[in-house]
Amino acid sequence: MSRQAISAQRHVLRALTQWPKDTLRPQIQFQDVLRKRFEGGSSGLPEQDQLRQANALYSLLDNRYKKMYPITGSLLRPRSKPTYFTDLVKELEEAPTRSYLDRLWLRVKGIVRIQ
Known part of the structure; x- marks a missing residue:
């Protein structure tokens, strides 16, 4: 393996160490799946493609696209349900800390609707 390919592999692995943990599914982590793919050294990708993938990971970590294309105005507040x-953000933040009874209660509330 060439020196540049090892450098590209290190860039990808460094980007994956900075990737945030998924609290909704702690048993399956995105960075663990990609780390297995790149650690073996036999990813089968040319070093140029590995550098592109490392650049894509760094751009997602830096929120480059969120800064480049900010979402404002009516897109975040639809007329049907502002x-x-x-x-949705509130639910995603609360979901990992809910107990079994809380999840069961929410499911029952979703099934039974009083009109």
């Missing part, structure tokens, strides 16, 4: 996205 609080949809704030409620």
Whole structure:
């Protein structure tokens, strides 16, 4: 393996160490799957492609596209339900800390609707 290919592999692995942990699915982590792919050294990709993938990982870590294309205005507040996205973020933050009974209660509330 050439020196540049090892350098590209190190860039990818360094980017994966900075990747945030997924709290919704702690048993399956994105960075662990990609680390297995790149650690073996036999990823089968040319070093130029590995550098491109490392660049893509770094750009996602830096929120480059969120900064380049900011979402403002009516996209975050649809007329049908203006609080949809704030409620979604709230649910995603609360989901990992819910107990079994809380999850069961939410499921029953979703099934039984009083009109």
